[in-house]
Amino acid sequence: MHLPTNQKKPFFRSPAGWATLGTVPVLALGAFLLWPSASQSHAADALDASPDVRAKYVNRGLFRSGDEEPGDVEARAITGRVYSIDGQPLAGVQVSATSFAIAGNLPTTAASLETDAEGRFEMRLPDGSYQLVANKSGYGPSFVPAQTGESVSLVMTKSGIVRGRVLDADRAPMQRFVVDVLTAAPDSFAAPMPLWSKRFEVTDGTFEVDQLPAWPVVIRATAVDHAPAFSNAIYIEKPGDTREVELVLGEGCVLEGTVKDGAGRPLVDVFIDAEARFAGGVSEVSMEAASRAESDENGHFRIEHAPSGKVVIRGYDGEHAPSTVVVEMTDCKLAKPLELVMSDGGSITGVARKGDGTPLPGARLTLMQRAIGFVNVIADEEGQFRFDSIPPGNTRLELLHGNQRTSTSVRVEEGGVTERDITIHPTGQxxxxxxxxxxxxxxxxxxxxxxxxxxxxxxxxxxxxxxxxxxxxxxxxxxxxxxxxxxxxxxxxxxxxxxxxxxxxxxxxxxxxxxxxxxxxxx
CATH class of the missing domain: 2.60.40.10 (Immunoglobulins)
Known part of the structure; x- marks a missing residue:
């Protein structure tokens, strides 16, 4: 079931009924998609193999005002409870919260704890937006975005099982590798964290995953000095069912290039991240490829062991909008130098309003998109808000007020200012x-x-x-x-x-x- 990275057929074919509101699973959530995970993600392990992160990226998923530094943002709690599908509180569930501290498309673990005997948890975090994932052996992971100050609940179902082998290009068993369970979401939503991740050290390349959700997922294998391999979409409908998968790790391609600003000047300390891009039926989806680099004093970067096929290169430096260049790698030997131009992006401005049309001062507003993760602002005393340095494309804007939200799509143009008021929907009878x-x-x-x-x-x-x-x-x-x-x-x-x-x-x-x-x- 190995999926070559240049696979052109749709990556996901969703069985009827699996796409759900409020769960995030995968594609085909349609116009009603609300939100576009257990061990902790191995993102920290992957960063160990990257250059020192000196880039100036700022986590904009935190609510801050004035000249607050990231470390000065007020801490608030996310509380919640975890249940099994039969209604029993689950103790000993690992609940992790991720943010976007390194880059807007790279979830990083902010905190992790276990539920108590009644399935409860309380997690104090800097005021902002996070993604929570709950994991327990034998159960499918549960996933929900949340903001500090909220109380959330997570429901876990019994899991199916995926067994497989990881091989090298000569079909010899790999002995050290990491296996991740990934879900996909449209580009207009924040990049989900891996739902499950584990490092394996074996002699025969075998692995087993017993924590799978009730929607289609992708199994990714990564190893040092190899390009990642991705499975086809795997959907296990009944708890206890088993699927077999084989993943083959090749050496991948070397991608080199230069990062420049709009005037053509090379930029130093830009964090570079690579993603594999796949056809997804309704639209294309990206999967983080665990390949990273940082530009040197000449703006040069080099990413080794990138997957073949369509690859998205993103750059982050905190001074420009997250910027992207896409390359189609059909033959690694024909790879040409890339040029990544960091742009200023566009802006969104408007007024947050109550249902009667009057301004909503102090409103909390969130932008989300794969390239930016979460970007949060607080409206001023006249309800006015502004987002800057947003990459072009469709972005989801949400207004939060009490237990109510308004969510809509906004189109951002390069160098432009999009004016868009947003209103909490009025009450009725x-x-x-x-x-x-x-x-x-x-x-x-x-x-x-x-x-x-x-x-x-x-x-x-x-x-x-x-x-x-x-x-x-x-x-x-x-x-x-x-x-x-x-x-x-x-x-x-x-x-x-x-x-x-x-x-x-x-x-x-x-x-x-x-x-x-x-x-x-x-x-």
Whole structure:
């Protein structure tokens, strides 16, 4: 099942029903995708093999004001609870939080801890946006983006198993390698961290993964002095099912080039990262290729053991927008010198507003995109906000207010300023209520994602009620319309119609089979 890196067929073919709201899995989440992982990621191990990181990249996923330095950002907590699919709290689950401290497309671990006997955790972090992943042997990993100050819940299902072998180009067993479980997301969302990662030292090249989620994933193998290898998409529908995979590691290609500014001057200390690019059915997706470098005093960089096929080279220096050059590597011997021009990017400016149109001072706004990860700003006392140094392309903008969000897509042009106000959706006179259970057991303190698509201009109207001690959630003040209701990080999503002055009742049991796909619910 080895997938050559120049594979041209669609990388993911999603079975009906696996794409879910609030889970992030993979492609084909459609217009309703809300968010575009256990051991800790091996990102730190990979960085050990890279040059000293002297680049001036600043983690913009933190909320800071004025002249605050990164170390001065206020610490706040993310709290939560982890459940099994049958509703039991899970103790001893490894929960890790990642941020984008090295580069906007490279998740790095910010904190990690284990849940207590009641499945609870509390993680204090600098105020900002993070991605959380929960891991426990025998369970599929659970994944959710979160901001400090929030309380989140994660649901874990029993896992299938992937067994395989990692070979070199001569088909001899590799003895030292790292295996990662990866998920994919559209470029308009932050790069997900590996869902699972483990270093193997064996004599026969064999490995086993017993922590797989309930959506398609890719197995990646990496080793020193070799290019990474990626499997086809693997989807294990039933817990306990097994798949076999074989991954072949070649030497890969050498990519050399020069980093320059817009005036043609070479730039020093630019962090360079390589990603493999694959066809994904709806659109292309990127997979981090664990190949990195840093430009020298002449702006020169050299990346060894890059995969063949389409490769995305990204540059980060903290003074320019993250910048990209794409190369198609069909024959490593024909590789030509690259030129990566660091651009100033574009800007987004606007006013955050309440549902009645008045400004929303102090609003928290987040941009997300694969190249930038998370970029957070706080609106001023007149509700005005501005994002600078954003790479061209589609970027997702979110406005947060209480337990409600508005999420929309914004197009950024090189050298331009996009004006885009964003409004928290107004209240109405409808209501949704229901009970969240797992095999009949009430789930306490679980997030429920309730979302309506208000159109291209108004964006997604997203609300997050939390269940009480009886597993009951209530959400009043809703405008009429069709809503998708999802138990966050579970595969259970169903739709409900809300009418003015009426109460819509929707109970969900996450242990029951999904009746219909999320795509069917929102089309």
């Amino acid at each position: 409808g209501e949704i209520r229901g009970r969240i259970t797992a095999g009949g057991t009430p789930l306490v303190g679980v997030q429920v994602l309730v979302a309506a698509n208000r159109g291209r201009e108004q964006g997604l109207d997203i609300r997050y009620p939390v269940t009480d001690k009886d597993g009951v959630y209530k959400l009043a003040g809703l405008p009429e319309g069709h809503y998708a209701v999802n138990v966050v990080t579970s595969a259970k999503t169903e739709g409900v119609q809300v009418e003015t002055g009426q109460v819509a009742v929707l109970d969900l049991d996450i242990a029951e089979p999904q009746k219909r796909s999320a795509r069917e619910e929102v089309e």
